[in-house]
Amino acid sequence: MKIVFFGSSKFAVESLRALLESRHEVICAITQPDREKGRGLHLGKTPVKIFAEEKGLKIYQPFRKDLKKEIDLLRSLDADMFVVVAYGLILPKEIINLPKLFCINLHASLLPAYRGAAPINWAIINNEKQTGVSIIKLSESMDAGPIISSKKIVIDKDDNAFALEEKLAHTGSKLLVDTINSIESGNYKLKEQDKAKVTFAPKLTRQSGSIDWNDKAENIYNLIRGCFGWPGAFTYYKGKLIKIIRSDWDKSRDPDYEPGQICSIQKEGIRVNAADATVVIKELQPEGKKIMSCAEFIAGHKLAKGDTFAISP
């Protein structure tokens, strides 16, 4: 099949790789335009663009408002199917109807659950024990099309967003190729999503990573895992922002201290009281510093029991 690939983020790279290695033909990759980002606001390429350049693929980067202008170009490519994976822009109806067959979309959740931009993060934050990938036929509204195939995977207790994304990207890329093969041979069914079971996973914001020590320890632990990478779960110590990279939690709690207060300082972990139990900080990153183990942090900072991690500076 002749395929046009739409994708932007790291999650999409695995799928593109799998397609290139399959017997199908990827005509070109369409990804988001380079944006000013990072310190000094330099131009940043999407992971898909970087990968596609390596592979010598033709790349198009239309702005959202220009998508409709590209219709003639897209039509001229004469594709059988458009494959959309973590592209980040909504395709207008005119484009969805262009390919000879239809458009499909790989989404990192078991639809109809977790429609939206951050299904992987939210699955972890919400303490789900399993999630998966789904392939749907693209419709006009976000992640709402009928399901063609899906695959479940378990979320390990210590998976963070990064690890789970890798697993899902891998699982998803395989399912994608298998599903395209099935579609090619006509051996597939469309199953409408159960509207009663729809849930949403909205884009995370900076503030999503803010740790509320009055929450339950397990919730904080899940937030730290789920926000790993970006936006990162954070708290404040003596006015400085501290990102919590890795943690654990257990049910013991020191009643002498309030939520947010340090109740034990050991090389193995800094224990901080939450509402009902204790969060054990293992790895962290103070602002302006690199990621460090808590043993290193302790060595350089004069921590005391009762010191407070706060919600604001």
Add this chain to the structure above:
RNA sequence: CGCGGGGUGGAGCAGCCUGGUAGCUCGCAAGGCUCAUAACCUUGAGGUCGUCAGUUCAAAUCUGACCCCCGCAA
């Protein structure tokens, strides 16, 4: 020219404002104590204080340029 923090023995930090002997916690090595220990005590090794230039009798510290790392912002 988006805003901001930082580069000091192997690791994490203090010292810088108010120039004048290189400091703390940890790690490492040796010895000691102990039934024993990732515990404790003693001793020790290890540093061109990011780079270059300037000011000065004297620069980790003041000035300028450059290199590298990170937080915010997306």
